[in-house]
Amino acid sequence: MAPYEALYGRKCRTPLCWVETGERKVIGTELVDEATNKIRLIRDRLKAVQDGQRKHYDAKHRPVEFEVGEFVFLKVSPMKGVQTFGKTGKLSPRFIGPYEIIEKIGNMPYRLDLPVHMQGIHNVFHISVLRKYVSDDSKRIQSKSIGLQPDLKYIEEPERILDYDVKQLRHKAIPFVKILWKKEMPPGREKLI
Numbered sequence: 001m002a003p004y005e006a007l008y009g010r011k012c013r014t015p016l017c018w019v020e021t022g023e024r025k026v027i028g029t030e031l032v033d034e035a036t037n038k039i040r041l042i043r044d045r046l047k048a049v050q051d052g053q054r055k056h057y058d059a060k061h062r063p064v065e066f067e068v069g070e071f072v073f074l075k076v077s078p079m080k081g082v083q084t085f086g087k088t089g090k091l092s093p094r095f096i097g098p099y100e101i102i103e104k105i106g107n108m109p110y111r112l113d114l115p116v117h118m119q120g121i122h123n124v125f126h127i128s129v130l131r132k133y134v135s136d137d138s139k140r141i142q143s144k145s146i147g148l149q150p151d152l153k154y155i156e157e158p159e160r161i162l163d164y165d166v167k168q169l170r171h172k173a174i175p176f177v178k179i180l181w182k183k184e185m186p187p188g189r190e191k192l193i
Helices: 003-008 015-021 029-060
Strands: 071-075 095-104 109-113 124-126 130-132 158-168 173-181
Touching (some): 071 109
Antiparallel strands (some): 095 109, 109 124
């Protein structure tokens, strides 16, 4: 039933109903025919516009589907003006993550395993704000190669001083030192340097 009929308990008396209820003879055939023709024209134009939009969407759309256990990136600002994950700006990241998919709820929504600091955010997201994470082991930095401490810090040690200069201002001198830092290289790369 139409919302009007549910609210008022009777059918809406518009030109759409005049043909069905038999009021065509009472009101006038020309008025009813003109109204139904306009409605038919509006429906045809709406269908043409929808078909055009569907054609443009389908040309660029590629079906994406994720499996449970895959890793995905999460879009930081899904809507313009909505700041869900902190500040947004030119240089801020567009995607954060990767996060693991722990459940596929339907065709479009997925439940992600978010870290503890994001407990206030609902963990179900639409597929449009997710991007697939493709791991590239050659670009991944190994924690052993940079000597990470248990608190996720690493210690840089100076090897030698390359250059020393003093910048003289009106009332004070500022010393500048250029230092060569020790870098722990992965095995086999020491010969290249």
